[in-house]
Amino acid sequence: MSTATLETPKAPASPQAAPTPGRRRLKVDRGRVGWMVFVVVLGVLVLAPIVPLQWQALADGADGYARLGDVSGLGEVFTTTLMLGFGATALGLILGTALALAMNALPARWQSILGFMPVLPMVMPSVAHVVGFVFLFSPDNGYVNTFLRSLPFFDGETGPVNVYSVPWIIIYTGTHLAAFVYLFVRTGLTNLGADYGLAARVNGAGGLRVLLTVTLPLLRPTFVYAGGVVFLLSLGQFTGPLVLGGRENVDVLATKLYEYMGDYPVDYPLAAAVGSPLLLVAVVMVLIQRRMVGSAKRFVGQGASSRGVETVSKTTTAVSATIVIGYVLIAAILPLLALVYVSVSPYWSGTIDFGAVTLQHFSDTLSQVAVYNAIVTTLVVSIVGVVLSIALGMVIAHGIHHKDRLAYPIPQVLDFLANLPLSVPAALMGFGFLFVVAQPGIGLYGTKASLIIAYVVIMIPYAVRYHLATLASLGSQSTEASLVAGAGALRTFFLVTVPLSRAGIASSAAMIFVLLSHEFGVSLLLKGPGSNVLSVVLYQQYSTGAYPAVAVIALIMTVVTAIGLLVALKIGGKRALENM
Amino acid sequence: MNCTEGELMATRRSMKWSKAAALLTAGAFVLSACGSSGGRDASEEIEGKSWDAIIADARSEGEVVVYNNYDQEMVTRVATEFNKIYPEIKVTSEKGNQDMFATLDAQIATGTDGADLFMNTLPFWFEKHEADLLPAVGPNADSVPDGRWVIEGSVPNLIAAPYSVFVWNTDAVNQPIEKWDDFLRPDLKGKIAFKGDVNVSGADFLSFLTDELGEGYLEALGNQNLKMYQSGGTATQAVAAGEVVATMMSVPSLLMSLQKSGAHIDYRFPENGFALEMSVGALKAAKHPNAALVFNDFLLSKEGQAAMVGDGVGAAVLEGIPNSVEVASSYRMHDSAPYDSAELAKWQGVADRYLAK
Numbered sequence: 001m002s003t004a005t006l007e008t009p010k011a012p013a014s015p016q017a018a019p020t021p022g023r024r025r026l027k028v029d030r031g032r033v034g035w036m037v038f039v040v041v042l043g044v045l046v047l048a049p050i051v052p053l054q055w056q057a058l059a060d061g062a063d064g065y066a067r068l069g070d071v072s073g074l075g076e077v078f079t080t081t082l083m084l085g086f087g088a089t090a091l092g093l094i095l096g097t098a099l100a101l102a103m104n105a106l107p108a109r110w111q112s113i114l115g116f117m118p119v120l121p122m123v124m125p126s127v128a129h130v131v132g133f134v135f136l137f138s139p140d141n142g143y144v145n146t147f148l149r150s151l152p153f154f155d156g157e158t159g160p161v162n163v164y165s166v167p168w169i170i171i172y173t174g175t176h177l178a179a180f181v182y183l184f185v186r187t188g189l190t191n192l193g194a195d196y197g198l199a200a201r202v203n204g205a206g207g208l209r210v211l212l213t214v215t216l217p218l219l220r221p222t223f224v225y226a227g228g229v230v231f232l233l234s235l236g237q238f239t240g241p242l243v244l245g246g247r248e249n250v251d252v253l254a255t256k257l258y259e260y261m262g263d264y265p266v267d268y269p270l271a272a273a274v275g276s277p278l279l280l281v282a283v284v285m286v287l288i289q290r291r292m293v294g295s296a297k298r299f300v301g302q303g304a305s306s307r308g309v310e311t312v313s314k315t316t317t318a319v320s321a322t323i324v325i326g327y328v329l330i331a332a333i334l335p336l337l338a339l340v341y342v343s344v345s346p347y348w349s350g351t352i353d354f355g356a357v358t359l360q361h362f363s364d365t366l367s368q369v370a371v372y373n374a375i376v377t378t379l380v381v382s383i384v385g386v387v388l389s390i391a392l393g394m395v396i397a398h399g400i401h402h403k404d405r406l407a408y409p410i411p412q413v414l415d416f417l418a419n420l421p422l423s424v425p426a427a428l429m430g431f432g433f434l435f436v437v438a439q440p441g442i443g444l445y446g447t448k449a450s451l452i453i454a455y456v457v458i459m460i461p462y463a464v465r466y467h468l469a470t471l472a473s474l475g476s477q478s479t480e481a482s483l484v485a486g487a488g489a490l491r492t493f494f495l496v497t498v499p500l501s502r503a504g505i506a507s508s509a510a511m512i513f514v515l516l517s518h519e520f521g522v523s524l525l526l527k528g529p530g531s532n533v534l535s536v537v538l539y540q541q542y543s544t545g546a547y548p549a550v551a552v553i554a555l556i557m558t559v560v561t562a563i564g565l566l567v568a569l570k571i572g573g574k575r576a577l578e579n580m
Numbered sequence: 581m582n583c584t585e586g587e588l589m590a591t592r593r594s595m596k597w598s599k600a601a602a603l604l605t606a607g608a609f610v611l612s613a614c615g616s617s618g619g620r621d622a623s624e625e626i627e628g629k630s631w632d633a634i635i636a637d638a639r640s641e642g643e644v645v646v647y648n649n650y651d652q653e654m655v656t657r658v659a660t661e662f663n664k665i666y667p668e669i670k671v672t673s674e675k676g677n678q679d680m681f682a683t684l685d686a687q688i689a690t691g692t693d694g695a696d697l698f699m700n701t702l703p704f705w706f707e708k709h710e711a712d713l714l715p716a717v718g719p720n721a722d723s724v725p726d727g728r729w730v731i732e733g734s735v736p737n738l739i740a741a742p743y744s745v746f747v748w749n750t751d752a753v754n755q756p757i758e759k760w761d762d763f764l765r766p767d768l769k770g771k772i773a774f775k776g777d778v779n780v781s782g783a784d785f786l787s788f789l790t791d792e793l794g795e796g797y798l799e800a801l802g803n804q805n806l807k808m809y810q811s812g813g814t815a816t817q818a819v820a821a822g823e824v825v826a827t828m829m830s831v832p833s834l835l836m837s838l839q840k841s842g843a844h845i846d847y848r849f850p851e852n853g854f855a856l857e858m859s860v861g862a863l864k865a866a867k868h869p870n871a872a873l874v875f876n877d878f879l880l881s882k883e884g885q886a887a888m889v890g891d892g893v894g895a896a897v898l899e900g901i902p903n904s905v906e907v908a909s910s911y912r913m914h915d916s917a918p919y920d921s922a923e924l925a926k927w928q929g930v931a932d933r934y935l936a937k
Contacts (some may be wrong), residue, residue: 070925072928072929072932073932138821138823140822140823140824141821141822141823242810246776246808246809246810247776247807247808247809248807248808249776249808249936259777267921346841346842346843347817347820347821347838347841347842347843348817348820348821349820349821349822349843350821350822350823356842369672370672370673370674431682434682434683434686437686438685438686438689438690439690442690443690443692445686445687445690445692445694446687446692446693446694447692525682525683527674527676527683528674528683528687528692528693528694532674540675540676542810542814543677543810543811543813543814544651544652544675544811544813544814544831544834545811545812545813545814545815545816545817545818545831545834546813546817547817547821
């Protein structure tokens with residue numbers, strides 16, 4: 001028997017033959033070059049307000065650092081800063097997580113009513129929020145303290161709460177930042193879905209066991225991100241310690257920096273040196289954060305396909321609703337009511353007298369051209385800042401998330417640069433930007449563009465972290481399926497990733513708009529005629545002691561923010577509303 | 581991945597939104613970058629120009645931007661009176677504190693838009709920037725008395741106002757505060773507001789207290805467990821609110837405003853006290869130099885001085901101004917010249933040692 005061997009036919013020669021190895025390398029290099037250019041541009045943006053400042057401290061033989069020893073009480077300032085950082089972070093994490101878990105435990109109908117409310121402290125401008133707390137908890141004439149002393153459980157002429165003391169500054173900061181944690185954890189819980197919990201329940205695990213062994217471990221990336229963000233925010237806290245700490249001589253690094261910046265001529269070297277510990281701690285925190293998260297892909301949840309299946313007991317509903325409503329009442333409603341009352345009072349007093357109500361402060365404030373211009377400026381720079389920072393954040397997040405496809409060390413550098421702006425206190429960042437935009441030849445000083453650039457840079461960490469959390473929760477199946485089907489990276493990004501991230505984009509747009517419309521430290525240094533924002537106008541009123549005008553402007557800012565928030569959520573669609 | 585028609589439409593909508601947002605953002609960014617210009621020095625333009633020509637050009641410029649650290653009620657009064665004579669010139673007031681100094685320095689260095697005039701109570705900035713200021717060329721400049729110029733021919737004093745004022749809450753304090761030692765009374769312990777920030781004027785005030793009453797006074801005052809506030813204004817508001825019951829620094833216009841509103845406060849000016857003088861200078865880097873000079877001259881007119889004084893918040897630099905109070909000759913006027921970094925650090929140390937307990 002003879003066998004015939006079939007010869008494999010040769011492939012016909014064709015002009016569309018597979019590209020030569022040299023041409024394939026060119027395509028890959030072009031993508032890498034593009035990313036490298038992007039990294040360089042991002043690096044310039046992020047490092048511009050940081051490096052010149054630190055150079056000031058190192059100039060003249062590190063004179064700034066050499067004079068640190070002459071600063072009296074710096075050790076105590078640093079200790080207070082760390083206490084505030086750790087204390088507020090712990091309280092914020094516990095409170096924010098409890099809020100998110102409580103909200104998640106509520107029936108769907110309750111969630112649709114209460115879901116947005118824990119975010120209310122973020123909607124109020126920070127200066128106004130803390131002033132509201134002063135009106136409530138001032139030890140001598142705060143409205144809440146006055147009420148508590150009328151009860152038989154408390155006596156004395158002052159207290160029981162002293163909002164100006166270190167413990168209560170920590171409590172205030174933690175309570176305020178709990179809203180950030182709530183947002184992060186709530187998004188994480190929603191994307192996680194109920195499948196894993198249900199599976200554990202089916203196998204006999206009780207509610208607490210499910211929480212401790214399934215839910216919380218799966219939320220580890222969220223806790224790490226949220227904890228890192230809140231810790232850095234706490235360390236760089238400025239408004240709270242500025243308003244609350246001054247009376248009892250409580251200083252933190254940010255307020256100490258502000259003292260130097262109020263001097264003339266400004267001692268830039270010393271100010272930069274004083275701010276250096278914050279930079280150092282923040283860099284260390286960023287590195288620890290990355291190490292603790294590890295591979296985020298281990299924690300991908302299955303999505304919210306099975307929410308709302310289980311019934312919720314009345315006890316669970318009552319306890320959860322109490323937690324949520326109690327927090328909202330203390331953290332948002334009461335300070336807001338205090339502001340409303342002071343805005344219609346002739347002056348701030350510790351007594352409530354509805355007979356003296358007046359709308360004069362509203363008419364006086366709203367008739368000011370400066371206030372109207374500030375509203376317009378705030379809206380313009382905030383909206384443009386939101387769009388640019390989200391676009392930039394998405395690109396950066398994409399690069400970090402798909403680090404396996406990018407050459408080392410591009411993703412690592414992107415991650416580092418994306419977190420760096422968080423490490424610099426806003427007041428210090430403001431001076432850094434002033435250095436840059438005031439340089440001859442740049443010509444951006446006093447323009448809205450300088451504000452926008454600064455806003456984009458300081459919002460990069462938030463935009464990136466939010467999109468990273470979204471991408472991590474989405475997993476890679478959809479994008480890999482798109483790539484396998486022949487779509488390129490760009491097409492996959494716009495047709496798959498962006499639509500699936502719509503809720504996350506809207507949520508991050510809302511949060512970034514809130515943060516930008518309230519931004520103060522950077523805005524104060526970059527302001528000019530035509531580029532003055534509401535937060536600075538509010539602070540100017542506060543620094544003259546015009547509390548009723550402060551209250552009026554605070555209410556205006558709250559309304560502006562709320563409108564912007566609703567618009568952003570409307571664009572994001574129903575899922576974004578559910579997530580909030 | 582199966583796309584429903586709805587999801588496909590949503591995708592196309594999201595791409596349309598993305599493109600629209602990108603176009604709008606680029607447009608807004610380009611427009612917002614406008615507003616800066618190259619270097620500017622108006623001194624050549626002004627030199628030799630007649631006052632009528634300056635007024636005519638001021639009306640054409642249509643705006644004057646005034647950076648200041650003044651009480652805004654006063655600035656509004658002045659702007660209102662100014663516009664009765666020059667309705668074509670819009671007055672834009674930008675209020676700030678010492679953060680304005682760095683902002684102004686950047687403006688001068690880059691020639692970008694910003695202040696046309698700077699009004700403030702700290703003369704050392706003017707002394708440092710004498711070469712960056714326009715001369716006061718209007719007819720009312722001749723009315724400024726001798727010795728009332730921070731920089732002769734360029735930066736006049738406008739009005740002097742007491743900084744040291746004894747203020748107390750009448751509901752909480754039975755016995756009025758009439759002399760400096762009254763702040764050492766036991767009934768006021770833990771209830772006195774003081775300005776915590778030792779800036780240039782704060783350091784000079786501490787120096788005044790030391791010179792007038794001795795360092796022992798500062799130590800005794802510190803033993804009263806002072807409550808620190810950001811400014812005399814916030815301290816005064818706290819007294820009116822009852823959060824504290826007394827303070828020794830305030831803003832006269834705020835006091836009057838609070839009393840008119842029904843606040844239970846009263847006040848006395850000490851026999852020997854401390855006062856601030858408010859000055860003004862027009863910048864060579866002004867975008868509206870002619871309007872700046874016209875406004876500058878208005879501040880030295882009888883109408884401008886009367887608007888500044890109002891119901892009696894200070895002492896006008898000109899004589900015969902209605903409601904102008906008299907700042908006693910025993911008052912020490914703030915002098916910023918001695919306060920360099922070392923001197924400020926020294927007084928910060930004094931404050932930390934005696935007052936911050």
